[in-house]
Amino acid sequence: MIMQTLEIQKVHKSFGSLKVLEDVSLTIEKGKFAAIVGPSGCGKSTLLRMVAGLERPDEGTVQADGKTIDHPSPRRMMIFQEHALYPWLTVGENVEMGLELAGISKEERRNRAQKVLKTVGLEGFYHYYPSQLSGGMRQRVSIARALVMDPDVLLLDEPYGALDAMTRLTMQNELLKIWEGSGKTMLLITHDIDEALYLADRIFVMSSRPGKLVRTIDLDLPRPRSRHGQRIGELRQEIMQLLGLEE
Amino acid sequence: MQKMNSQTWKKIWPYAAAIGTLLLIWQIAAFFSPPYLLPGVPAVLERLGAGITEPEFVTSLKESLFRLVVGYPSACLLGGLLGLLAGLSRGFAVYLRSLIAILQSIPPITWIPFLIILFGFGNVPIITVIIIASFFPMALSVMNATEGINRTHLEVAKVLGATKGQLLRKVYLPETLPSFITGAQVAFGNAWRSLIASEMVGGASSGLGFSIKFAGEVAQMTDVLMYIVIIGLIAAFFDHVILEWLKRRMLKWRYIGGAK
Numbered sequence: 150m151i152m153q154t155l156e157i158q159k160v161h162k163s164f165g166s167l168k169v170l171e172d173v174s175l176t177i178e179k180g181k182f183a184a185i186v187g188p189s190g191c192g193k194s195t196l197l198r199m200v201a202g203l204e205r206p207d208e209g210t211v212q213a214d215g216k217t218i219d220h221p222s223p224r225r226m227m228i229f230q231e232h233a234l235y236p237w238l239t240v241g242e243n244v245e246m247g248l249e250l251a252g253i254s255k256e257e258r259r260n261r262a263q264k265v266l267k268t269v270g271l272e273g274f275y276h277y278y279p280s281q282l283s284g285g286m287r288q289r290v291s292i293a294r295a296l297v298m299d300p301d302v303l304l305l306d307e308p309y310g311a312l313d314a315m316t317r318l319t320m321q322n323e324l325l326k327i328w329e330g331s332g333k334t335m336l337l338i339t340h341d342i343d344e345a346l347y348l349a350d351r352i353f354v355m356s357s358r359p360g361k362l363v364r365t366i367d368l369d370l371p372r373p374r375s376r377h378g379q380r381i382g383e384l385r386q387e388i389m390q391l392l393g394l395e396e
Numbered sequence: 397m398q399k400m401n402s403q404t405w406k407k408i409w410p411y412a413a414a415i416g417t418l419l420l421i422w423q424i425a426a427f428f429s430p431p432y433l434l435p436g437v438p439a440v441l442e443r444l445g446a447g448i449t450e451p452e453f454v455t456s457l458k459e460s461l462f463r464l465v466v467g468y469p470s471a472c473l474l475g476g477l478l479g480l481l482a483g484l485s486r487g488f489a490v491y492l493r494s495l496i497a498i499l500q501s502i503p504p505i506t507w508i509p510f511l512i513i514l515f516g517f518g519n520v521p522i523i524t525v526i527i528i529a530s531f532f533p534m535a536l537s538v539m540n541a542t543e544g545i546n547r548t549h550l551e552v553a554k555v556l557g558a559t560k561g562q563l564l565r566k567v568y569l570p571e572t573l574p575s576f577i578t579g580a581q582v583a584f585g586n587a588w589r590s591l592i593a594s595e596m597v598g599g600a601s602s603g604l605g606f607s608i609k610f611a612g613e614v615a616q617m618t619d620v621l622m623y624i625v626i627i628g629l630i631a632a633f634f635d636h637v638i639l640e641w642l643k644r645r646m647l648k649w650r651y652i653g654g655a656k
Contacts, residue, residue, distance in 0.1 A: 202555075203554065203555070226555060227551075233548040233551075235570070236650075237573070247556035250558050250562050278649045280649070294556075
């Protein structure tokens with residue numbers, strides 16, 4: 150399978166007179182876990198949507214494996230902030246949606262969905278409706294819906310922003326388990342510095358209005374990481390200073 | 397079992413009370429009036445029991461239902477399609493809204509003389525009026541739902557690889573389905589009212605509307621009341637039994653318990 154290297158070069162983007170992104174360049178290697186942190190309004194979601202193929206830059210290029218991204222592709226799955234499940238479909242049908250659109254047979258769809266639901270710990274919830282699940286479970290379903298497509302790239306747009314703190318920590322561990330050894334490229338958008346430090350190999354720190362890349366931090370810490378290790382503490386301080394949250 | 401019964405009762409008592417109030421007022425008024433002017437509830441119910449087997453009544457009912465069954469679904473289909481189209485195209489939405497605004501300011505029944513001159517007496521003018529009266533609640537309801545569709549739902553489907561046709565079938569249609577049904581319920585009220593009214597003002601010489609008008613002209617108060625009861629019962633049956641059943645079937649996910 151060909152994994153994708155993501156390359157964003159000299160990207161500018163404005164919505165009307167509002168400049169959202171200014172001269173942003175960054176590279177994410179195949180199979181790596183990258184995170185973008187920054188305050189709201191720094192254009193990080195816009196950047197992610199460009200990689201997903203839902204937006205285009207005004208200037209510059211966004212490429213996957215040397216090819217310009219100009220439309221969405223099932224090779225790059227996005228997990229949205231709001232779980233965005235279809236309330237009229239059951240958990241199983243939600244997970245199978247992408248396979249159904251691709252014309253895959255009912256039996257295979259079902260097998261693959263059951264397997265993925267097991268991975269995210271939702272075995273036995275196939276026939277439930279999203280309204281019957283908790284927030285954390287819904288987000289698990291939306292992760293399953295992306296995973297079932299077996300994408301090369303997973304794009305996560307503040308996936309745990311709406312969850313309570315405890316569920317969030319559990320979900321972070323689950324995400325690592327899903328990613329480790331899968332060879333998938335991960336790009337996580339978050340405003341939670343600790344989340345980025347706990348998960349990512351590489352962190353891009355962005356400032357706001359207009360969104361600019363202010364620092365790239367490489368972490369070569371082994372996993373599982375301690376959330377309170379010394380190196381993590383230093384990096385946290387560095388990022389907070391960069392974002393002007395700490396003197 | 398006992399608990400089940402008390403729960404069912406909790407649900408139905410307001411309906412039972414509403415019907416009871418109306419019957420009570422009617423019966424009290426009947427006490428103070430001569431029977432030829434205002435017959436009581438038992439007299440009319442007795443007449444109803446006998447009346448529904450009379451061939452004149454059966455023909456009249458069949459004629460009305462035929463017009464309804466042709467006109468109402470056509471209006472729903474037309475309204476739904478126009479609404480969906482308007483939801484997808486801004487220009488068409490403005491056009492449709494203006495068209496509806498004009499049509500709404502003309503009571504549908506006004507078209508009857510015009511249509512009778514054009515097509516003669518019979519089914520065509522009445523069915524046309526039903527369509528004019530009932531397509532727009534459907535169109536407006538579907539148009540609003542389509543315009544207000546959840547952007548993220550569309551983007552999820554796009555990322556999952558949906559084509560334009562698949563977006564329409566897998567996202568637009570199911571997401572606007574609740575509005576289709578609300579639209580259909582409002583449209584039914586309009587269809588039924590305009591059907592009876594058209595028959596009464598002379599669109600045809602048959603049907604429930606014609607029969608009640610005829611009973612009025614010959615001062616048969618018992619028959620007039622019988623037709624009022626029947627017209628109400630049929631509408632209530634369509635609205636609260638058939639359409640409600642359809643709604644619960646098609647929107648199963650909405651009636652499933654759980655925190656929302």
